[in-house]
Amino acid sequence: MGRTSLKKVLKHLKFKYVKRRRNNALIDRDDIALWRIKYLKNMKTFREQGRPIYYLDETWVNAGHTVDKVWEDTTVKTRKQAFLEGLSTGAKNPTSKGNRLIILHIGGEEGFVPESELVFECKGTGDYHESMNAAKFENWVKEMLPRLRAGFRGRGPPLLCCPEASGPLNPALPRLEPTAVVVMDNASYHSRRKEKTSVTSWNKTNIQKWLTSKKITYEPKETKVQLLEKGVKTEYQSYVIDEMAKEVGVEVLRLPPYHCELNPIELVWADVKGYLARNNTTFKMVDVKKLSLQEELKNITPEKWKKLYKPRKKGGNKIRWFRQ
Template sequence: MNHSFSEPITREHRKGIVTSLDEADKHAIRRKVHEFFFRNEIPTIDKVLEEVNGDTTLPNFKPSTFHKLLKHLNFKWKKRGRNSLLMDREEIVLWRREYLIKIKSYRDQNRKIYYLDETWVNAGHTTSKVWVDETVTSSRRAFLDGLSIGLKNPAGKGKRLITCHIGSETGFVVDGLWCFESKKTGDYHEEMNGQSFEQWFSRVLPNLEENPVIVLDNAPYYSRKLEKIPTTASKKADIQDWLRSKNISFEESMLKVQLLKIVKEHKAKFEKYIIDEMAASQNKTVLRLPPYHCELNPIELIWADIKNNIAQHNKTFKFSDLKDLFNEALLSITAQKWQNCVNHVKDKVEKKMWELDNILEVQAEPFIIELGGSESSDYESTSSS
């Protein structure tokens, strides 16, 4: 445990089931939709909902809630003839395609690629399935027969360890581990914050090879902007001041809506992320994953291996022992393991994603009409028919 930071106090916000859903579940549900595409089968909301609710590892949803969730995951509903079709939004498809093109280009340039991500594990983390002796029907019977009543279960999830790390096909980066104890029971993403992450990131950067690429997702704490770009919430005078500071011409008589249109036309040049600029100053490139595409990050497979290791060896369900188990599991991850995970993503997952976009285009092209604002009413009439 090399680094830890005090996390700032944040306000509690009441969240709905859609926004409070665990990231792992969101990724799993996204994959359910994509499995239909790989089978060249049209994924209607009813069909996907049936598969999700039939999966014991995922929560159950009502149709209306599931509809909101799919929109939250950036799916849209299109109509092709008589069949409704769930599709990734165009910006997600484009982001995914550009990511795949860029990472292939970086590999062709022989640039070292690092993969960064955070995860968490509870003190009560253990295996979900074990062998059970069904002949032992009571504690009294077990005592008389000199047997046990089986493994003890954790009393609850217990304290949570939050960790962030970075690695490549040659292994984890030396002194790259950041861990701290969670103070909340809800979504752990709320306890990671931009300032703390940036402090850790600045210490990690010098430990990376020259001219590398750093792959990460779009979590809020990775995505603090270098400067605030005016929005509809900005005052008109502040928008004018921002335009003047960028030497962008406008007429004093313009309405606020006209000024915002000018901002929109130019903001791409000024929307820069703090950590991207930190990396660029040291000749390093940040490459961001498309939203909800964690399967493109090999470190996710590493985290799964570490969590499985902890689950297999967790006996006490104490937080102090959890930290030891985590460190032991971390040490068990070899360079070969990293290379296997990177190769799996490169040779299988990325290839599958590339093929997926071609499948989506073939599925969507003939006679598509985008439903836009009428999604809800059309969905309800389709479900009830």
């Protein structure tokens, strides 16, 4: 890339040529930059091969989820005035956020995979990631992956893969093609290792025992760092989910850390939560479920998915071009 072209790219990225200050510069981590390059390269290859690509992700909504701002009549100063004039003082704010509804789903350019959502309720405190764990996620994937084979056909109730979910399991649910690619982020419960490998928290003796169990040779005088290096092999670092997917001919592709903008399902969740915020007037979980699941999720048509999917696809292409 020439100097002039580079200058145009920097301007497009909102960079400005200014006098250096003493504060630190924000730069990419090398490992994340490499991960992003590999991700974009793989995605380009999959699209050229015409492989169907599906995105999965979780989101949450509280019972008290509502809009932050509303139109207010500034001529009404008191409740008494509103009462005398036959006016309303507006909807009351919820007293608390209330319980939380966790929603896990998968979809692609053709829309959500019908009736494949996992939904359960939990207390609304703390990070919602704490309510989801590897066991729940893997159970959901275990039941869904065998069906990701022959394209969408048929409908059925939601998957039953944990006690909190509702609806019986239906073998006639839709499926994905055998060459499907499933994109997900690197959340800890998405990334449980198939086998526990040697880590820096282990002492030297335990690392040696692990290496011996794998028939990996080492010298007794080698340091802990040297021993750890021997244990870092691809065959010992596979993920449970990846192996499950491989068994049914599905490939898993993980987003680089901090790159949720490359996942179009994030825009779908924003649409669902925006609809809920605008229409949530009772702040009751039963109504939140109705608004989120029975109304808005069903309104996310293939056409809307494609509309939301297109800018994310272009965004990935732009990032790939800028990084070349």
